[in-house]
Amino acid sequence: MKPISLTVNGGKYEVLVEPRTQLAEVLRDKLHLTGTHLGCEQGVCGACTVIVDGKPVRSCIAYAGSCDGAVVETVEGFAGDPVMDDLRDAFSRHHALQCGFCTPGMIITARDIVHRLDVADEKQIRHELSGNLCRCTGYMGIVAAIADVIAKHKDGLAVTTKSETAAPESSAAPITPFEIAPEYVIDGAGSSVHAASGISIEDGWTTIARSFTLDHALDDVWAHFEELRAVARCLPGAEIDDIDGDRFVGNMVIKFGPINARFAGEGSRKSDVADRTGLVHGMGKDTSGQSNVRGELAYKIAQADDEQQTRIDLQTRFQIQGILAQFNRKELVESFADIIMRQFVSNCDTELSGDELGKERNLSFITVIVQIIRSKFRELMRRS
Secondary structure, three states: OEEEEEEEOOEEEEEEEOOOOEHHHHHHHHOOOOOOOOOOOOOOOOOOEEEEOOEEEEOOOOEHHHHOOOEEEOHHHOOOOHHHHHHHHHHHHOOOOOOOOOHHHHHHHHHHHHHHOOOOOHHHHHHHOOOOOOOOOOOHHHHHHHHHHHHHOOOOOOOOOOOOOOOOOOOOOOOOOOOOOOEEEOOOOOEEEEEEEEEEEEOOEEEEEEEEEEOOOHHHHHHHHHOHHHHHHHOOOEEEEEEEOOEEEEEEEEEEOOEEEEEEEEEEEEEEOOOOEEEEEEEEEEOOOOEEEEEEEEEEEEEOOOOOOEEEEEEEEEEEEEHHHHOOOHHHHHHHHHHHHHHHHHHHHHHHOOOOOOOOOOEOHHHHHHHHHHHHHHHHHHHO
């Protein structure tokens, strides 16, 4: 972890960040300035645009560590700014927003355009907006709104920002987020997943620890984990092609929104019957040649307090190189891992109960969204 200092909307903040932490993550998850939206998380859509040291920056691909000491302005921070006030009014008059998702990044980009250009025709404004995508408006209202404000300010207007004025240090503490429930039950399975030591990202390695219980005898669960093909059947998208002693060859398919990757690779497994522990190493390459992954899974199986239940402690660590390395936001990775764990536990329970697994085992985008909605609904019901 690295301490960094940021001046955000006139307030000074000290935060601890991992080497791969994006500026957007700090703004949204640590300072709770959620007006900065995250869309593609690849620097394409422009929804995350903020001002850093006077220039528009894609906060989803800007490392927070590289912004140490910077002055940042988000869409929440322009109170009293005449250009921004005029833009907000013009966007409203010209119906330049519909769903509003792109609006924070769009209006910050628009403010930069007004500051830089005294005169601009429709073609130039559209060119300037090429880094900000809108799927609702067709851009006509947005272009007209910006043109109106440029015309109003064409004679020049001295506009100061929070970064140029000696604004007092903010004493307001960030909003405290909701606490995540420590335990939830898997749908349709006699088992539960428990939050353990959480997630950490260091030196390019992501480590996730979790534990769960199964309503099955210790010996049966251990026998299940000793059979590599059985474990692979329960892991979404995983397949074992060949096993030779402690070594294996296989592949794993991941389908998640725009991500459609098939990793082919090999690995090894060692286990200790006396301690009922195991360690699996593996590495693979996406068949498209754009990403590589390597990792390991350590597990310990023990008797739970209830003699009819077995507790499994897992720790997995992995490193991704290539295009999929952009899929690295801590909260997103943790949610993704939890959903995989849920499905894995449910599949293990199904196999141990003697039932057949469903045909569709790949982790699909629709499956993930449905499970996220269910999880959020359960959390909401608990709080009510």
